[in-house]
Amino acid sequence: MSEQFRMYDIIDKKKRGEALNREEIAYFIRGYVSGEIPDYQASALLMAICFMGMTENETFYLTEEMVNSGKVMDLSAVNGLKLDKHSTGGVGDKTSLVLGPMIAAVNLKMPKASGRGLGHTGGTLDKLESIPGFRVTLSEQEFIDQVNSINLAIVGQSAELAPADKKLYALRDATCTVDSIPLIASSIMSKKLADGSDIQLLDVKFGQGAFMKTIQDARHLAHTMISIGRKAGKVTCAELTSMDQPLGYEIGNINEVIEAVDTLRGKGPKDLLDLCLHSGSILLKLANAAPSLEVAERRLRQAIDSGDAYRSFVSMVRNQGGDVRYIEDTSLFPTARYSYEVKSIADGYVAEMNTYDLGIQAMRLGAGRQTATDTIDHTAGISLKKKVGDRVRRDEVLAVLHSERSGIADIGREVLADFTIRGEKPEVPPLIAETIYN
Numbered sequence: 001m002s003e004q005f006r007m008y009d010i011i012d013k014k015k016r017g018e019a020l021n022r023e024e025i026a027y028f029i030r031g032y033v034s035g036e037i038p039d040y041q042a043s044a045l046l047m048a049i050c051f052m053g054m055t056e057n058e059t060f061y062l063t064e065e066m067v068n069s070g071k072v073m074d075l076s077a078v079n080g081l082k083l084d085k086h087s088t089g090g091v092g093d094k095t096s097l098v099l100g101p102m103i104a105a106v107n108l109k110m111p112k113a114s115g116r117g118l119g120h121t122g123g124t125l126d127k128l129e130s131i132p133g134f135r136v137t138l139s140e141q142e143f144i145d146q147v148n149s150i151n152l153a154i155v156g157q158s159a160e161l162a163p164a165d166k167k168l169y170a171l172r173d174a175t176c177t178v179d180s181i182p183l184i185a186s187s188i189m190s191k192k193l194a195d196g197s198d199i200q201l202l203d204v205k206f207g208q209g210a211f212m213k214t215i216q217d218a219r220h221l222a223h224t225m226i227s228i229g230r231k232a233g234k235v236t237c238a239e240l241t242s243m244d245q246p247l248g249y250e251i252g253n254i255n256e257v258i259e260a261v262d263t264l265r266g267k268g269p270k271d272l273l274d275l276c277l278h279s280g281s282i283l284l285k286l287a288n289a290a291p292s293l294e295v296a297e298r299r300l301r302q303a304i305d306s307g308d309a310y311r312s313f314v315s316m317v318r319n320q321g322g323d324v325r326y327i328e329d330t331s332l333f334p335t336a337r338y339s340y341e342v343k344s345i346a347d348g349y350v351a352e353m354n355t356y357d358l359g360i361q362a363m364r365l366g367a368g369r370q371t372a373t374d375t376i377d378h379t380a381g382i383s384l385k386k387k388v389g390d391r392v393r394r395d396e397v398l399a400v401l402h403s404e405r406s407g408i409a410d411i412g413r414e415v416l417a418d419f420t421i422r423g424e425k426p427e428v429p430p431l432i433a434e435t436i437y438n
Helices: 007-015 022-034 039-052 056-068 095-105 124-129 140-150 163-174 181-194 217-230 253-266 268-287 293-305 309-318 356-365 408-416
Strands: 083-087 110-114 150-154 199-206 234-242 250-252 338-341 346-354 381-384 397-401 417-423 433-436
Touching: 007 022, 007 039, 022 039, 022 056, 022 163, 039 163, 039 181, 056 163, 056 181, 056 217, 083 095, 083 110, 083 181, 083 268, 083 309, 095 110, 095 124, 095 150, 095 253, 095 268, 095 293, 095 309, 110 140, 124 150, 124 253, 140 150, 140 309, 150 309, 163 181, 181 217, 199 217, 199 268, 217 234, 217 433, 250 253, 250 356, 253 268, 253 309, 253 381, 268 293, 268 433, 293 309, 338 408, 356 381, 356 397, 356 408, 397 408
Parallel strands: 083 199, 110 150, 199 234
Antiparallel strands: 234 433, 250 381, 338 397, 346 417, 381 397
């Protein structure tokens, strides 16, 4: 490493609220990845960033260095524009399973690298792996060939993409420095800039079931990520969406796959379809594949109504080794050994849902991981029967729990407490709050 800098001086500079330059940030990232800068000094800098923030340029330099710490996917062999959508995470969020096939069905390309879940429920890869035989690992050539052939592939993120982010995130998690918007933005965008896409839509979720609790924080994060994308020369857009209740009615893995398949067949929940139509319309407009959002939405609805989007999903499953019989007949999926009905103890309306805790209870049932080494139970989860604004009678079922673990009645009592029932019908807030363009 260069003798030009000392980590002590960089920490002191940021502690005093001064902006770090590109060379100082490069020194930090390269030194930390190589092991020459110890955890205790890296932790001190992260904490200083949490308290003092970063400028737009600092955040971009940090992102750029994390991208350059590993491999950048070369998707130049994929014909046409490469579209992608990233969600900051939520309970019941299975949009990639619906949106990807919709985009593919209108003859646009979506080569998508996704992750696993750590926390309440499984990630996109865990959901897909609940389909027997489905391969989330493809060679780079297989990935490119499949996207050129059927317009769609969803695979696991390579460990070679932005390895600095993986190492830094583990340290942030251990040192209570996760909740810094520049660090969040650089973490997300380092992987997005390394994945080879041309157009990036960011679904930034807010509310008590999301990492960003307020719309103001979500907006700040969205603007920060868009700034990074713009400086990197990428078309980047964000939508702010509410996570004050789960998306759709299913929380888990197999049950979310089934709900996604139902949506592709035109029988899914309205909120999930509406979000996918909104996200897809933005992507089509940004790709100049439709003259307006209204025309884009009509094309995407037609892809659902004609069955083309469903057939795109089946093609992806078949190409990646999955047994398509489970998609053609979802009753073939295994079911959990135990189930438990959570019933209302009062008449009224569902006024609120503790979305975050519903995700935690799904994890306790086996649908998610508390540690990275935990094994997912693909049959576990929660099927919601009521959501905010719905009328409910005493003893009516609010949710059904599924698990291979016994003793789920105790979790049922926790889930009951996640529903607030009141006498007056509440006003249901909009799912999509706003769209922020590059």
